[in-house]
Amino acid sequence: MKKVKLNTITKEFIADIEKKITNIALNIVEEKQKKFNDLGLKINAEFGRFGNGKKFSGREIQISDCFTAGYNSSIYFSVDYLNGEEFHDGDEGDEGYCIDHLDIWDCVSNNPMSKKGYLIEFENEVDLQRIIIQLIDQLYKEAREILQFQEN
Template identity: 80%
Template sequence: MKNLKKIKLKTLTKEFIADIEKEITKIALNTVNEKQKNFRDLGLTINATFGRFGYGKKFSGREIHVSDCFTAGYHSSIYFSVDYLNGEEFHDGDEGDEGYCIDHLDIWDCVSNNLISKKGYLIAFENEVDLRGVIIQLVNELYKEATEILQILRS
């Protein structure tokens, strides 16, 4: 849970979490679109997708909604992946999960210490410029990783 700060659940609303998720998704998609040319020059594309998921019995077998955001086990992130232009998954060719060019940025995480107490963790950023810098750094790291994988594949 890097880049997350502890938040008292009583100080937030579900609407606030939804707004933060939407705003961060918008910034991530805009940043990816701006950086897309660099990846296309390599024959690749970078994708950013918002996702919510939940751990535990309360979430088993059902779609997760922002209304669940104060339920222990709720988690939201932006997921980044690099693929070939034709949509085929991009990886280093080795067996296993390690060779894929993927990363994520956590937005909100609600956890339980025990059966009674819950904590929330929200992405830590000062302003939109700060958040954009975090996303650009992540995308640049994926570009560097993709370049290295391509060099390995071509050798």
């Protein structure tokens, strides 16, 4: 991710990037779905916004919060069985689940002296697609390995 000063971007810019990346990710997931279906699995992608790991002041996080320290937006990927049951290797803890995420924007400081955040870094749309495809392909590889392990 690249460091960005808040005075060099707008909230609308962040909203546009979040929407663009979400749409690209959802399209790639749709393209890759058959590959997962062949394993008896499905891949899910969902956009999420968080503030310091939770809601700000008991309310839902909005794009208007994107310059508030602690705001974070990401695309979350998970793999489930076709029937909706969670897919994992049977071990306790998150390490056994087939999940990952791609951070989009993270506002780390809105201090007047050092207003900054970190934005996903990519050259162009093709580069962004490559990043997402690599992440999904890695999830597919992990899912296949878990299934092979469970068969033995």
